[in-house]
Amino acid sequence: MGKEIACQLSKFNCNLALFARRDNELQKISEEIIKNNKKIKCIFKKCDVKNLMDIKNAVDFAYKNFRRIDIAILTAGILIPNPIQTFDSKIIRDTIDINFMGSVYFTEFLMKIMKSQKSGTIVVTSTLPDRRGVPGWGAYGASKAAVSWFFESLRSEAKQRYNINIITLKPGSVKTPMIENYHRRGAISVEKAAEIIIKGIIKDKEVIQFPLGQLLMTRTMDLFPIFVYDKLDIDLQKGDGYPQVKDY
Numbered sequence: 001m002g003k004e005i006a007c008q009l010s011k012f013n014c015n016l017a018l019f020a021r022r023d024n025e026l027q028k029i030s031e032e033i034i035k036n037n038k039k040i041k042c043i044f045k046k047c048d049v050k051n052l053m054d055i056k057n058a059v060d061f062a063y064k065n066f067r068r069i070d071i072a073i074l075t076a077g078i079l080i081p082n083p084i085q086t087f088d089s090k091i092i093r094d095t096i097d098i099n100f101m102g103s104v105y106f107t108e109f110l111m112k113i114m115k116s117q118k119s120g121t122i123v124v125t126s127t128l129p130d131r132r133g134v135p136g137w138g139a140y141g142a143s144k145a146a147v148s149w150f151f152e153s154l155r156s157e158a159k160q161r162y163n164i165n166i167i168t169l170k171p172g173s174v175k176t177p178m179i180e181n182y183h184r185r186g187a188i189s190v191e192k193a194a195e196i197i198i199k200g201i202i203k204d205k206e207v208i209q210f211p212l213g214q215l216l217m218t219r220t221m222d223l224f225p226i227f228v229y230d231k232l233d234i235d236l237q238k239g240d241g242y243p244q245v246k247d248y
């Protein structure tokens with residue numbers, strides 16, 4: 001999804017800085033973007049969001065090249081099942097580190113720059129089902145709920161004190177490699193997702209949620225009383241493709 005967002009932003013003549021773990025892939029994307037729009041700069045640097053110094057170096061790299069950072073879109077994340085039969089705290093720790101703390105680390109260094117600019121936008125990625133636990137997906141859900149709650153706590157103060165916009169991105173199912181092993185009814189293309197995200201940023205939305213069908217279904221389920229929610233079919237909630245495991 002991050003790649004498609006970058007490609008679409010290049011059509012708005014935005015200078016871009018790309019970060020991910022695989023610098024060979026970043027180079028290919030950067031070369032493709034520059035080939036299609038020679039008016040812009042598209043720089044890149046290897047960055048592991050679990051590494052605080054990698055993130056500091058990435059933000060410094062962007063700032064040294066452009067002398068300002070107007071928009072940061074944080075999309076790094078992992079989706080790993082955590083079955084109750086093989087309860088493993090390492091899965092939970094790694095998921096929290098990448099999905100939540102990665103955004104926190106980036107924000108720590110971005111804030112310093114955007115405060116001095118007295119402007120900026122930080123887009124963080126949560127998920128649509130961020131209000132109730134889903135069987136088998138507790139690690140992912142907890143990490144994304146943490147994103148929603150934490151950045152909600154920053155939004156008004158960042159705006160009022162420093163003119164910094166914080167946007168929480170809450171996508172449902174998007175056809176990316178992350179869900180290629182899990183059939184998700186109503187999943188939308190990365191192209192459509194990127195289009196919705198960019199339009200939301202332009203409109204200065206506080207929260208960007210999509211697709212509409214999954215949004216309505218999720219918010220309806222949020223209203224279910226606990227005793228009803230707990231009786232919903234477990235396998236149905238986990239979704240197609242969830243691994244079948246035995247007790248250890």
